[in-house]
Amino acid sequence: MLLTVKNLSISFETDNGTFQAVRNLSFQLDKNKILGVVGESGCGKSITNLALMGLLPPEAIVTADELTFDGLNLLELSEKKWSVVRGKKIGMIFQDPMTALNPCFTVRYQLEEAIRYNHIGIPSDQVYPMALDLLSMVGIPDPKSRIECYPYELSGGMAQRIMIAMAISGHPKLLIADEPTTALDVTIQLQILKLLKEIQEKNNMSIIFVSHDLNVISKISDKIQVMYAGEIIESGSKTKIINEHKHPYTKGLLESLPGHKKSTEKLFSIPGIVPDLKNRPTGCQFSPRCEYSTSDCESNKTIEINDHDGQQWRCLNPISRQN
Amino acid sequence: MIQNYREIFFELKKNKGALIGLIIIGVFFTLAIFGPMLAPFSESELSEHLLKDPFWGTKFQHSHFLGTDDVGRDTFSRLLFGSRVSLFIGIFVTILSGTIGTLLGLVSGYYGGKIDKLIMRGIDILMALPSILLAIVVVSILGPGLVNAIIAVAIVSIPSFTRIVRAGVIDEKQKQYVQAARTFGTSTQEIIFKEILPNCTAPLIIQTTLCFSDGILNAAALSFLGLGAQPPTAEWGIMLSDARSFIESSPWLVTLPGLCILTVVLSFNLLGDGLRDALDPRLKKGK
Numbered sequence: 001m002l003l004t005v006k007n008l009s010i011s012f013e014t015d016n017g018t019f020q021a022v023r024n025l026s027f028q029l030d031k032n033k034i035l036g037v038v039g040e041s042g043c044g045k046s047i048t049n050l051a052l053m054g055l056l057p058p059e060a061i062v063t064a065d066e067l068t069f070d071g072l073n074l075l076e077l078s079e080k081k082w083s084v085v086r087g088k089k090i091g092m093i094f095q096d097p098m099t100a101l102n103p104c105f106t107v108r109y110q111l112e113e114a115i116r117y118n119h120i121g122i123p124s125d126q127v128y129p130m131a132l133d134l135l136s137m138v139g140i141p142d143p144k145s146r147i148e149c150y151p152y153e154l155s156g157g158m159a160q161r162i163m164i165a166m167a168i169s170g171h172p173k174l175l176i177a178d179e180p181t182t183a184l185d186v187t188i189q190l191q192i193l194k195l196l197k198e199i200q201e202k203n204n205m206s207i208i209f210v211s212h213d214l215n216v217i218s219k220i221s222d223k224i225q226v227m228y229a230g231e232i233i234e235s236g237s238k239t240k241i242i243n244e245h246k247h248p249y250t251k252g253l254l255e256s257l258p259g260h261k262k263s264t265e266k267l268f269s270i271p272g273i274v275p276d277l278k279n280r281p282t283g284c285q286f287s288p289r290c291e292y293s294t295s296d297c298e299s300n301k302t303i304e305i306n307d308h309d310g311q312q313w314r315c316l317n318p319i320s321r322q323n
Numbered sequence: 324m325i326q327n328y329r330e331i332f333f334e335l336k337k338n339k340g341a342l343i344g345l346i347i348i349g350v351f352f353t354l355a356i357f358g359p360m361l362a363p364f365s366e367s368e369l370s371e372h373l374l375k376d377p378f379w380g381t382k383f384q385h386s387h388f389l390g391t392d393d394v395g396r397d398t399f400s401r402l403l404f405g406s407r408v409s410l411f412i413g414i415f416v417t418i419l420s421g422t423i424g425t426l427l428g429l430v431s432g433y434y435g436g437k438i439d440k441l442i443m444r445g446i447d448i449l450m451a452l453p454s455i456l457l458a459i460v461v462v463s464i465l466g467p468g469l470v471n472a473i474i475a476v477a478i479v480s481i482p483s484f485t486r487i488v489r490a491g492v493i494d495e496k497q498k499q500y501v502q503a504a505r506t507f508g509t510s511t512q513e514i515i516f517k518e519i520l521p522n523c524t525a526p527l528i529i530q531t532t533l534c535f536s537d538g539i540l541n542a543a544a545l546s547f548l549g550l551g552a553q554p555p556t557a558e559w560g561i562m563l564s565d566a567r568s569f570i571e572s573s574p575w576l577v578t579l580p581g582l583c584i585l586t587v588v589l590s591f592n593l594l595g596d597g598l599r600d601a602l603d604p605r606l607k608k609g610k
Contacts, residue, residue, distance in 0.1 A: 055505055086508035100499040104521040113517075114507045166507065 002173060002206050003029040003052075006066035010047055010230075013059055019278040021047045022230040031173070034200060034207045036221030036238070038214050038253065042274050044230040045210045049176045052208075053090060054082045070173055087118045091167035095179040097159035101151035107162055108147040111135070111169070118170025134165040139195055157188035161195065168199060175200070175207045181216055193220050214253050218242055226250050229275050229285040236311030244311070246318035248290050284316065292317040334601035341597020344590035351587055355410045358403030363388070366404040366557035370395035374573050392562075392576055393569060402583055404557035409539050409587065412473055416538030417531055419477035424484025425527065429515050431485065432492025443489070446482045454479040454537075455544055462550040469558075472551035476541040480534045487530050491523030525602035529595050536591035543584050559584050 010022040022044040029035050037045050050056050052069070054077060067074045070089060077085065094100040102110060111131045116122060122130075135143035138161040151159060160180060167175060177196065181189040197220055200207050211217050217224055218238055225235035226249065234247040245251055252270040272289035275281055281288055287297040297303075297316050305314050335341050354361075363386070364370075375384040375391045377398070384391070389399040431442040449457065461475035495501065496519060504518050545551035546560030554561055559580040566576035 053506055055502065083508040083510065086506055088508065090506075092503070092506040094499050094503060096499060100503040102500040102504070102518055102522070104524075117507050117509060163503070166503075170507075 001028055002031045002070055004066055004068045006064060008048070008051065008062070008064040008067060010044070010051055010056065010063075011061045013061065017278055018061075020230060020280070021277060022051075025230075025232055027225060027232060027235065029174070029206050029208065031206055032200070032204050033222045034197075034209055034220055036217035036224040037208060037210045037227060038212060038217050038224060039227035040212060040274050042277075043227045045227055046178055049092070049178050049208065049210060052174075052176060053086060053092060055086075087114070087167075087172065088170040089172050090174045090176060091170065091172035092176040092178065093160070093163045093167045093180045096183045097156055097163045097180075098151065098154075098183075100163050101154075101159055103151050105150070106147070107149050107151070107154070111147070111162065111166055114166040114169045130169075131165075134169055135162070137168075137199070138162070138165045139191075140165075156184050157191065160184060160188075160192055164192075164195065164199070168203060168205075171203060171205075173205050175205055177207055177209045179211050180209075182211065182213070189216065190219075196220065214242075215257055226253065229280065230277065231285060231314065232312075233286065233315070234311075234313040236313075240309075240311045246306070246311070246313040247286075247315045248292050248317075248319065249286050251319055284314075292319075331598075331601050335597050338597040338600055340593040341600075344593030344597065347586060347590040348594060351406055351590075352410060354403060355407040358406055362397075362400035362403045364397040364400040366396070366401050367555040368396065368400075370397070374569065374576070376573065377575050377579075380575065389579060390573070390575055392566060398562075398576065398579060401557035401562060402559075402579060405559045405562060405580065406583065406587075408469070408552060408556060408558045409543065409584070412469070412476070412542040413535040413539045413591075415473050416477045416480060416542065417534045419473065420480035420534060420538075421484055421527075421531055423477070424481040425488050425520075427481070428485040428488025429492055429520065432489035433496055433511075433515050433519065435493075439489075442485070446485050449478070450482045455541060458541055458545055459548070459550060462545060467550045467553065469552040469556065472542050472545045475545065476538050479541060480537060483534070484527075484530055487526045488523055491526060492519055495519045495522045528602060529599045532591050532595035532598060536588040536595075539591075540584065540588050 005028070006026050008022060008025040009020060011018050011020040025044075025048060027035070037048075039045050047056070051062055052074070054074065056062065062075070064075060069085070072085065074085070101107070108128075108131060111134065112127045115127050115130055131147060132143045135147060140146050140158065140161055146158070154162065175196075180196070181192050184192060193216065196207060196209070199205075209217060209220055221238050223235065224238055224241040225232050226241070226247065227233065228249050234241065234245060234250050241250060242254070245254065249270070252268070255268040256270065258267060270289055275285060275288065282298065283300045284290070284293070284297045284303055287293040290297065294317065300316065303314050303316060305312050306318070335345070370387075370391065372384045372387060372391050373395050374382070374393055375387050376382040377390045378388060380390065387397050387399070389397075389402065391397055392401070427442050427446070431439040458472075458475040458479050461478055462471055465471035465474060501514060501518055504514050509518070542551055543558070543560030543563070546558045547564040549564065552558035552561055554565070562580040563577060566573070566580070570577050
């Protein structure tokens with residue numbers, strides 16, 4: 001097991017009281033697997049990623065029963081040890097590649113800098129060839145001229161490829177991709193997904209792929225987990241989630257995808273909004289928006305996680321399929 | 324922001340005022356470096372020709388190109404020596420206040436919270452007092468003299484650097500490239516100096532030129548009040564104050580050092596303005 005998270009909770013102390021961004025999150029990730037994380041904005045996806053990188057702001061309160069990555073207890077790492085994990089064991093790519101590159105410096109400078117951080121003591125004459133190798137690996141045509149570009153001279157897809165090159169420069173075992181395709185147009189999205197899959201297979205790494213788009217997630221992931229209001233409400237293999245989902249929220253997400261209905265029909269949307277994290281519902285977090293919700297859903301504080309055949313869901317009235 | 328130095332120079336060339344400023348500054352720097360070699364007399368050499376006019380005046384003595392002062396010192400030579408002192412003051416004030424101000428701004432902008440409050444309230448106190456008054460207070464504590472005047476003027480110039488850098492840092496530190504740098508294992512120090520600071524340079528360069536002119540002006544004012552450079556040093560401010568009792572009999576004696584100060588300060592301000600136009604993308608969009 002590469003990554004084990006058990007009962008991870010993250011809360012923030014503010015002037016208006018404490019609010020819990022993530023609560024009792026438990027999941028595992030195998031080597032060489034792609035985990036897709038899907039959920040609405042503000043459901044705690046990015047916060048969880050930052051926690052895995054140790055990059056949460058100091059006012060965040062992180063508690064967990066277990067948070068181990070590759071034999072390391074991430075909960076007790078000193079800042080010094082973190083710098084060994086970041087970049088070298090866990091890499092990260094971001095939503096908007098245009099702002100994730102420093103506008104002041106050329107691609108060459110930034111890429112070489114990343115290589116030097118991740119390979120301490122590397123002879124200086126090996127850095128440039130390595131940078132070129134990385135660029136051709138991520139499919140940049142004519143790396144020799146592209147490497148001298150400033151970020152503003154690049155297209156979004158190109159910049160994202162360079163971000164990927166920087167993130168994998170230290171051969172990390174885990175790549176966290178935080179909505180890497182959201183800011184790109186659809187054709188480029190597909191290219192980036194293919195590239196990530198290719199690199200994942202070549203480098204034997206795992207990927208946590210975060211997106212709010214189930215369509216994108218289902219193209220790349222082995223396993224999908226659906227998050228809502230800081231909790232995992234359903235998880236399972238890709239086919240299980242797409243075809244045999246049990247949670248009404250997952251159903252809602254799938255139905256709101258374009259393409260499932262005729263083009264003349266209005267696209268489905270889940271009514272209501274994500275609950276205020278300072279003022280959570282007592283029972284099931286989704287109950288106020290759920291069409292199957294009962295009074296038990298609203299009051300039951302401890303909804304058990306059902307586990308069946310590798311698929312978990314947190315729901316009292318799961319969708320049943322007789323046929 | 325900083326695209327290319329050649330591009331910046333191209334932008335700058337379009338601005339006539341900035342170009343003129345740059346040329347005049349170049350001339351003054353050359354004079355400051357080679358001036359004492361060109362000067363016909365030393366800065367404190369006395370002669371029997373007292374209060375002579377410059378070459379266009381009626382009381383002109385041909386050996387003294389720009390006339391002499393009340394003890395017979397050659398005005399032209401003293402102006403040349405004075406340019407060295409003034410530019411020296413400008414450079415040191417800028418380096419001193421620029422370094423301290425930038426560091427304070429970086430720290431306060433990046434860390435925020437209590438450190439930020441502490442630093443910024445200190446800066447507010449500095450800003451609440453009129454700059455020349457504050458400089459006088461500092462010099463009175465340290466004692467008059469050129470070095471102390473530089474320190475005093477530098478302290479007065481710190482707030483603007485700190486505020487500008489802090490604003491830039493607060494803006495930049497939230498950007499994704501800072502977060503991205505962290506994910507590569509970059510240390511905080513490197514993030515501050517290698518990632519954030521280069522992105523704040525545009526306003527910083529502009530402030531540097533403005534600080535240069537302010538520094539010269541404030542130091543001249545202190546010298547004029549007798550708190551800066553001490554006689555017989557040839558400093559433009561001292562020359563002004565020495566000559567002010569002869570303003571009616573030999574008006575040129577006051578006018579020439581005054582003109583020098585005016586020209587240098589004006590040139591730096593013109594250059595600063597031009598640099599702002601060349602470097603600030605927000606102003607470029609309007610065109």
